[in-house]
Amino acid sequence: xxxVIAKRxxxxxxxxxxxxxxxxxxxxxxxxxEPEDSKFYTVAVDVTHRCNMACANCYSPIRDxxxxxxxxxxxxxxxxxxxTEIRLTGGEPxxxxxxxxxxxxxxxxxxxxxxxxxxxKLADKAYTAELKATGLKFVALSVNGADRxxxxxxxxxxxxxxxxxxxxxxxxxxxxxxNLNCILAKGINxxxxxxxxxxxxxxxxxxxxxxxxxxxxxxxxxxxxWSFDEMIDLVTDAFGVDRRLAEESKLVNGxxxxxxxxxxxxxxxxxxxxxxxxxxxxxxxxxxPDPKSIRxxxxxxxxxxxxxxxxxKINGW
Numbered sequence: 001x002x003x004v005i006a007k008r009x010x011x012x013x014x015x016x017x018x019x020x021x022x023x024x025x026x027x028x029x030x031x032x033x034e035p036e037d038s039k040f041y042t043v044a045v046d047v048t049h050r051c052n053m054a055c056a057n058c059y060s061p062i063r064d065x066x067x068x069x070x071x072x073x074x075x076x077x078x079x080x081x082x083x084t085e086i087r088l089t090g091g092e093p094x095x096x097x098x099x100x101x102x103x104x105x106x107x108x109x110x111x112x113x114x115x116x117x118x119x120x121k122l123a124d125k126a127y128t129a130e131l132k133a134t135g136l137k138f139v140a141l142s143v144n145g146a147d148r149x150x151x152x153x154x155x156x157x158x159x160x161x162x163x164x165x166x167x168x169x170x171x172x173x174x175x176x177x178x179n180l181n182c183i184l185a186k187g188i189n190x191x192x193x194x195x196x197x198x199x200x201x202x203x204x205x206x207x208x209x210x211x212x213x214x215x216x217x218x219x220x221x222x223x224x225x226w227s228f229d230e231m232i233d234l235v236t237d238a239f240g241v242d243r244r245l246a247e248e249s250k251l252v253n254g255x256x257x258x259x260x261x262x263x264x265x266x267x268x269x270x271x272x273x274x275x276x277x278x279x280x281x282x283x284x285x286x287x288x289p290d291p292k293s294i295r296x297x298x299x300x301x302x303x304x305x306x307x308x309x310x311x312x313k314i315n316g317w
Contacts, residue, residue, distance in 0.1 A: 178207025
């Protein structure tokens with residue numbers, strides 16, 4: 001059994017289509033729904049396809065599509081039928097000059113706003129404070145190399161550790177809820193969990209650290225990859241967490257999923273400790289990371305909502 005266990009797809013009354021995809025043994029179960037009918041907890045919105053980095057692993061590597069207009073995006077936010085976590089992503093969202101306006105619109109329409117970013121622009125504290133002033137609280141910062149330039153050169157194409165760490169420090173100082181995203185590439189950044197642990201300790205901060213292996217979406221590295229079990233071992237060892245805690249912690253936002261674990265570093269202090277999320281982006285050789293999920297959706301080019309990973313695999317963008 002794969003994908004969502006505790007919640008099923010029927011409540012959205014969707015018309016599922018089976019779409020064969022080259023390289024997959026089984027067709028994808030795909031659907032698109034109107035925003036008013038969406039029950040997804042999170043909806044990712046690609047606000048730009050431009051980027052100021054060229055990472056070795058990028059699920060959305062196409063760069064020549066135009067930005068969606070601010071007006072169309074705001075209309076989409078207004079149409080979502082339930083309170084949703086709207087995750088602005090790309091490309092690199094901070095390349096849009098109107099990004100603060102988009103966050104204000106999300107919040108004004110009663111949704112939760114979050115940002116997925118490589119963080120280069122957040123090294124500017126004044127810009128980070130401008131985003132904070134919109135009401136934005138949740139930022140997911142990509143830190144594949146932790147504080148090592150040599151790793152960023154290999155994984156993300158440039159030496160940017162100083163900017164990444166300044167971005168992290170700005171987010172912590174300004175009171176954002178910290179979300180740190182790290183793709184684990186075997187033999188390249190095996191020490192990233194421990195280095196990020198030490199950086200949070202240095203800052204006196206906590207948040208959620210999100211680790212995943214390399215998925216076969218968009219542009220990606222090849223070669224030896226971490227298995228789900230190996231990642232759990234690596235991360236729990238770095239944080240001194242009982243592995244059994246991770247194995248038993250499959251609930252994410254109320255959804256029990258086979259390819260995710262989410263657990264506190266200190267179970268006795270759940271509300272004042274760092275949390276760890278580990279996601280298997282390559283659960284098998286012939287599948288997408290989280291098939292049939294009703295937790296994560298994605299805005300389509302026609303302003304509908306589709307399941308995230310199915311859409312990413314089919315469209316590429």
